[in-house]
Amino acid sequence: NEVQFAASNKLKNTNYQNVYNDIANVIRENDEHDDYIGSGPVLLRLAWHASGQFDSKQEIKGGSYNGTLRFDKELSDPSNAGLKYAFDLLKPIYKKYNHQISHGDLFTLAGVVAVQEMGGPKIPWRYGRVDGDIETVPLNGRLPDANQNANYVRNFFHRLNFLEDKEIVALIGAHCVGKTHLKNSGFEGPWGAATNMFTNEFFRNLLTEKWVLEKNEAGNQQYNNDKGYMMLPTDMALVQDGSFKKIVEEFANDESSFFKVFSSAFNKLLENGIKFEKSSPVLYFKTLDEQDI
Ligand code: HEM
Ligand SMILES: Nc1ncc(C2CC2)[nH]1
Numbered sequence: 001n002e003v004q005f006a007a008s009n010k011l012k013n014t015n016y017q018n019v020y021n022d023i024a025n026v027i028r029e030n031d032e033h034d035d036y037i038g039s040g041p042v043l044l045r046l047a048w049h050a051s052g053q054f055d056s057k058q059e060i061k062g063g064s065y066n067g068t069l070r071f072d073k074e075l076s077d078p079s080n081a082g083l084k085y086a087f088d089l090l091k092p093i094y095k096k097y098n099h100q101i102s103h104g105d106l107f108t109l110a111g112v113v114a115v116q117e118m119g120g121p122k123i124p125w126r127y128g129r130v131d132g133d134i135e136t137v138p139l140n141g142r143l144p145d146a147n148q149n150a151n152y153v154r155n156f157f158h159r160l161n162f163l164e165d166k167e168i169v170a171l172i173g174a175h176c177v178g179k180t181h182l183k184n185s186g187f188e189g190p191w192g193a194a195t196n197m198f199t200n201e202f203f204r205n206l207l208t209e210k211w212v213l214e215k216n217e218a219g220n221q222q223y224n225n226d227k228g229y230m231m232l233p234t235d236m237a238l239v240q241d242g243s244f245k246k247i248v249e250e251f252a253n254d255e256s257s258f259f260k261v262f263s264s265a266f267n268k269l270l271e272n273g274i275k276f277e278k279s280s281p282v283l284y285f286k287t288l289d290e291q292d293i
Contacts, residue, residue, distance in 0.1 A: 006128025041178025047111020066132025067103025
């Protein structure tokens with residue numbers, strides 16, 4: 001399976017902090033989105049969906065390299081419902097940099113900005129993805145189904161080369177931000193209280209709240225508690241499977257452990273299938289707060 005080689009881009013490393021800041025300012029300016037949850041969660045989901053359709057066994061491999069989520073063919077995949085809003089937020093930034101940044105680099109960088117600006121861990125990031133044409137759009141249907149159990153979840157992430165349970169549990173911990181929307185996915189409700197701060201709270205709620213399996217208005221089964229919070233079947237799988245559950249307990253007790261594993265797993269997700277030059281710089285970005293902006 002040939003891999004795709006990252007190209008050296010025209011932007012100098014320093015300019016990527018400017019792109020980071022532009023995306024961070026878009027998040028600040030659109031804080032009213034989704035009843036003031038803000039635009040961080042949906043931009044994080046955009047970066048995940050731009051990368052999670054990777055399958056090294058397929059002719060068309062997918063992954064973030066070609067920036068194919070920009071094509072309606074992929075954006076209209078029912079799994080991507082709600083993401084056009086996030087893509088539209090990034091269009092003015094793409095235009096501003098006038099082809100000096102690819103869509104693949106922009107979509108993945110937006111995920112890094114979203115995690116960091118919501119108080120999550122620093123995510124190392126590299127540039128060099130090159131936009132592919134519409135022929136490189138992967139088939140729809142490669143993103144995961146939320147109605148499934150622990151074995152499905154484990155096998156799904158094995159396809160993305162996440163062979164350790166720790167990585168899988170950490171990645172799903174991104175459900176600590178945002179909410180589910182009936183019109184997008186057929187599920188409804190937030191996981192918990194603070195839905196725009198990236199913390200280990202999602203893991204605590206999984207363990208401490210009393211969850212009841214109910215059919216929702218769309219006919220899907222979801223877990224609800226007495227405070228109006230919800231969990232997907234695939235979320236609950238993390239405490240139904242013994243190995244996953246031990247890791248949920250570790251992350252619930254030690255947020256720094258969750259952050260460390262999430263940082264490397266999210267970087268790996270965003271770089272699946274891409275070969276970067278040894279010399280290609282690994283960039284770390286300052287948050288707006290760290291720059292006193
Ligand atoms: C078993 C794997 C996963 C399943 C089945 C799944 C499923 C879902 C579903 C059904 C939603 C609700 C979408 C909506 O109704 O708007 C959602 C939201 C979200 N997912 Fe996942 N997800 C998975 C893994 C991930 C991963 C790996 C990440 C990131 C690293 C992620 C980040 C998010 C975020 C940030 C939201 C909130 C979006 C918003 O508030 O608009 N998810 N997910
Ligand atoms: N419980 C739950 N699973 C997924 C979500 C959306 C990310 C917010 N909430």
